[in-house]
Amino acid sequence: MGGASGNFELNVCKPLIAHNVLQSIRLLGDAMCSFERYCVCGIAANRVQIDAHVERSLMLVTALVPHIGYDLAASIARTAHVEGKTLRDAALASGAITAADFDRWVRPASMIGMGARSTDCGEGQAGER
Numbered sequence: 001m002g003g004a005s006g007n008f009e010l011n012v013c014k015p016l017i018a019h020n021v022l023q024s025i026r027l028l029g030d031a032m033c034s035f036e037r038y039c040v041c042g043i044a045a046n047r048v049q050i051d052a053h054v055e056r057s058l059m060l061v062t063a064l065v066p067h068i069g070y071d072l073a074a075s076i077a078r079t080a081h082v083e084g085k086t087l088r089d090a091a092l093a094s095g096a097i098t099a100a101d102f103d104r105w106v107r108p109a110s111m112i113g114m115g116a117r118s119t120d121c122g123e124g125q126a127g128e129r
Helices: 011-040 047-056 058-063 072-083 085-092 099-105 106-113
Strands: none
Touching: 047 085, 058 072, 058 085, 058 106, 072 085, 085 099
16 A cells, blocks of 8 residues: 555556657657658669779678688788779789689679668559669
């Protein structure tokens, strides 16, 4: 009886808590719709610039490790970084792998797990933009 009106009795507040949670969910949902409509929709990727960044990324060296070993892969990445070369150029210059091997082993699209994307803003259908 002494703790009947205590601060830890939440039963009287459950309807208010539920109302506030649902209101927050609605606000977040509305914000996401506005974000999509006024910010995300209409943004186009600069494919040329993206490809240039991917080609210059030294993180692609991780795809070489199972084939040539960590030490050689690290050496190739270090050389590419110091000399300002692409990873492909540094790997070919090392003589450790051929161009065909590099192209077969290093595939950025398979490394990032590209999934389905929405076709149209607001439509919610999976597919290519």
